[in-house]
Amino acid sequence: MRNILQKHLNLYFALAVVVFSFGAADSMAGGKAPKPPKQEWSFDGMFGTFDKAAAQRGFQVYQEVCAGCHSLRQIDFRHLAGIGYTEEQIKAFAAESEVTDGPDDEGEMFERSGIPADPLPSPFANDQAAAASNNGKVPPDLSLMNKARIGGADYVYALLTGYTDPPSGIEVPEGGSYNTYYPGHIIAMAAPLSDEGVEYQDGTKATVAQQANDVVTFLAWTAEPEMERRKSMGLKVLIFLFIFTALLYRVKKVVWKGAKLR
Amino acid sequence: MSTNPSKKFKNPMVNWIEYRLPIFSFLDNSLGSNYPTPKNLNYFWNFGSLAGITLGIMLVSGIVLAMHYTAHVDYAFDSVERIMRDVNYGWLIRYIHMNGGSMFFIVVYIHIFRGLYYGSYHAPRELLWMLGVFILLAMMATAFMGYVLPWGQMSFWGATVITNLFSAIPLVGDAIVTWLWGGFSVDNATLNRFFSLHYLMPFVIVGLVVLHIWALHVHSSNNPIGIDAKTEQDTLPFHPYYTVKDLYGLGVFLICYAFFVFYAPNFFGEPDNYIEANPLVTPAHIVPEWYFLPFYAILRAFTADFFLFAYTPISWIMSAKLAGVIAMFASILLLLLMPWLDGSNVKSSKFRPLYAMFFWIFLLNCVVLGIVGGKPAEGTWLYIGQFTTTYYFAHLLVIVPLVSRLEQPKTPPESISAAVTSTAQG
Numbered sequence: 001m002r003n004i005l006q007k008h009l010n011l012y013f014a015l016a017v018v019v020f021s022f023g024a025a026d027s028m029a030g031g032k033a034p035k036p037p038k039q040e041w042s043f044d045g046m047f048g049t050f051d052k053a054a055a056q057r058g059f060q061v062y063q064e065v066c067a068g069c070h071s072l073r074q075i076d077f078r079h080l081a082g083i084g085y086t087e088e089q090i091k092a093f094a095a096e097s098e099v100t101d102g103p104d105d106e107g108e109m110f111e112r113s114g115i116p117a118d119p120l121p122s123p124f125a126n127d128q129a130a131a132a133s134n135n136g137k138v139p140p141d142l143s144l145m146n147k148a149r150i151g152g153a154d155y156v157y158a159l160l161t162g163y164t165d166p167p168s169g170i171e172v173p174e175g176g177s178y179n180t181y182y183p184g185h186i187i188a189m190a191a192p193l194s195d196e197g198v199e200y201q202d203g204t205k206a207t208v209a210q211q212a213n214d215v216v217t218f219l220a221w222t223a224e225p226e227m228e229r230r231k232s233m234g235l236k237v238l239i240f241l242f243i244f245t246a247l248l249y250r251v252k253k254v255v256w257k258g259a260k261l262r
Numbered sequence: 263m264s265t266n267p268s269k270k271f272k273n274p275m276v277n278w279i280e281y282r283l284p285i286f287s288f289l290d291n292s293l294g295s296n297y298p299t300p301k302n303l304n305y306f307w308n309f310g311s312l313a314g315i316t317l318g319i320m321l322v323s324g325i326v327l328a329m330h331y332t333a334h335v336d337y338a339f340d341s342v343e344r345i346m347r348d349v350n351y352g353w354l355i356r357y358i359h360m361n362g363g364s365m366f367f368i369v370v371y372i373h374i375f376r377g378l379y380y381g382s383y384h385a386p387r388e389l390l391w392m393l394g395v396f397i398l399l400a401m402m403a404t405a406f407m408g409y410v411l412p413w414g415q416m417s418f419w420g421a422t423v424i425t426n427l428f429s430a431i432p433l434v435g436d437a438i439v440t441w442l443w444g445g446f447s448v449d450n451a452t453l454n455r456f457f458s459l460h461y462l463m464p465f466v467i468v469g470l471v472v473l474h475i476w477a478l479h480v481h482s483s484n485n486p487i488g489i490d491a492k493t494e495q496d497t498l499p500f501h502p503y504y505t506v507k508d509l510y511g512l513g514v515f516l517i518c519y520a521f522f523v524f525y526a527p528n529f530f531g532e533p534d535n536y537i538e539a540n541p542l543v544t545p546a547h548i549v550p551e552w553y554f555l556p557f558y559a560i561l562r563a564f565t566a567d568f569f570l571f572a573y574t575p576i577s578w579i580m581s582a583k584l585a586g587v588i589a590m591f592a593s594i595l596l597l598l599l600m601p602w603l604d605g606s607n608v609k610s611s612k613f614r615p616l617y618a619m620f621f622w623i624f625l626l627n628c629v630v631l632g633i634v635g636g637k638p639a640e641g642t643w644l645y646i647g648q649f650t651t652t653y654y655f656a657h658l659l660v661i662v663p664l665v666s667r668l669e670q671p672k673t674p675p676e677s678i679s680a681a682v683t684s685t686a687q688g
């Protein structure tokens with residue numbers, strides 16, 4: 001009986017080893033596209049915050065490059081205070097957009113310039129229009145992009161900087177581009193960034209890597225605008241809980257001393 | 263729940279109320295100094311109170327979320343983002359609720375395996391155990407419907423896959439699915455009813471928990487050596503001993519919980535659920551929440567060539583898909599029979615080394631099932647899933663009945679106090 005059991009156990013541990021090594025191999029294969037390399041981000045870790053200057057440059061990249069195709073539906077102009085813009089700057093950004101409002105007292109719709117409470121304007125009226133102008137693929141909304149892909153910020157950065165010539169033998173269809181990090185490699189978005197494609201107001205040199213870094217920092221903020229408050233509150237909560245729990249542990253010890261005497 | 267009408271308290275106001283509604287003696291008898299509890303409980307006995315507190319946290323956070331949530335396919339996803347961005351502390355409440363679901367299952371799974379190890383389902387606690395299994399089922403239904411509410415890609419496709427399972431029922435399957443959906447696909451009607459039921463079910467759970475605790479208080483807790491308390495020497499009053507111990511456990515639990523809420527809020531989630539539901543785009547891998555993965559693996563193990571299916575009479579009467587659905591439900595419902603499957607007259611695995619070993623293998627088996635559930639059902643993963651599924655049922659239906667009846671257990675100590683003094687000396 002013992003012997004059979006031992007065999008059974010051995011089989012089991014062998015199985016467990018197989019399962020875990022398969023798991024490892026599986027994640028290495030990673031569905032064809034390579035794992036995006038890990039980057040250093042200002043918002044990483046327990047004490048990470050958004051690099052505001054980078055996020056503002058990233059907003060400029062978004063406005064001048066991505067906004068032609070991608071919406072940012074979850075963001076209103078007023079939210080931009082979160083990356084350090086002043087009320088005046090926000091009013092000025094908003095005023096650049098035209099908004100259809102109404103109906104007024106006569107029942108007519110009218111045009112007015114934007115205010116901070118308006119959402120950022122979307123480039124297309126609907127998905128059909130978006131697809132029609134982009135070879136049949138809808139450019140996805142970018143508000144939550146960093147949270148909506150495995151690999152997060154690292155993935156979006158790798159995607160934006162991952163355009164290369166296709167390896168020989170791979171046919172890239174009309175309207176597609178080859179990207180090392182896109183699952184399946186053929187993406188309907190042409191490389192959006194180019195060196196000096198934007199002129200930064202703060203004089204930073206606008207390489208592709210710099211623009212990608214900045215727009216990804218901006219998108220990290222659009223995805224998790226609460227992150228800085230969350231982390232700083234978390235620290236206070238954890239410090240409180242550690243002290244509180246340590247005290248409870250002492251109280252428990254003292255009370256249970258009584259139990260031994262009973 | 264007998265109350266003592268002559269009970270006197272110091273405070274006259276309390277006495278006035280007590281005379282008319284004996285709520286103070288009720289509390290004293292359930293959580294107070296008048297509730298004798300075995301004195302040798304270890305920290306695994308903390309998980310019951312943790313589950314209760316987590317249920318409370320889910321209720322409060324859920325009710326606040328419901329004040330800001332819109333159950334409509336066009337607005338649900340955006341309304342959750344409004345909560346995250348514009349509602350004061352909305353992100354905190356949502357992350358508490360979202361991670362609370364996972365915490366709840368972690369706590370309850372530990373609670374259940376505690377019961378399996380120490381034989382807590384044995385007489386006279388059969389109903390207590392069975393109520394627990396019903397709580398697990400109700401939690402699963404609640405969590406499944408809750409996950410649909412934010413209306414992301416996984417919400418939608420998870421709901422589609424799981425509700426479609428009912429189409430395996432012969433003759434009426436398709437009609438049942440249409441009835442569940444309230445239409446011909448997962449759509450607005452489905453979202454609305456899921457919201458309604460997601461609000462209702464937690465209160466059903468509260469009702470079940472009341473019965474669960476009521477049954478618990480009749481015979482009090484089981485304990486690590488599985489001998490019932492006989493004399494006062496075996497017990498301690500619940501208050502202050504276990505109130506303070508439970509509070510300390512709560513502190514440790516909240517540290518873990520807070521870590522996820524503040525520093526890894528999406529650890530348990532799927533990135534795909536931050537993409538709004540789109541019936542025209544199927545995600546590459548549809549996976550349920552982690553706490554369903556072992557059951558998902560059992561469901562998918564049943565393919566046409568799975569030997570447990572193909573070479574048994576099961577294949578004469580039903581499709582592999584239906585067999586999978588039945589197996590999935592059976593894997594939980596079988597737990598109801600534990601008190602009778604386990605024929606040992608000694609409860610705790612401490613005195614049943616052979617049984618204990620099988621317990622650990624079973625636990626490992628469940629973990630492997632969970633891993634398999636998260637992988638595509640093909641190739642080696644499928645075989646591992648079929649092997650572990652077979653073992654899952656073999657454990658409950660063959661190993662437990664046989665081992666519990668054949669193994670000669672060690673002799674447990676005379677009483678709890680005897681055990682406690684002997685470990686103190688030795």
Ligand code: HEM
Nearest residue numbers: 320321324325327328331360363405408409411412461464
């Ligand atoms: C047994 C307790 C409960 C469990 C296990 C549970 C589970 C869940 C889960 C897993 C989600 C999805 C979270 C996400 O991914 O965003 C959710 C969402 C939600 N739940 Fe609950 N829930 C419980 C109690 C309640 C209660 C009592 C309410 C009150 C009405 C409630 C209201 C909501 C609402 C409005 C949402 C959608 C908002 C959101 O997704 O964050 N829940 N629930």
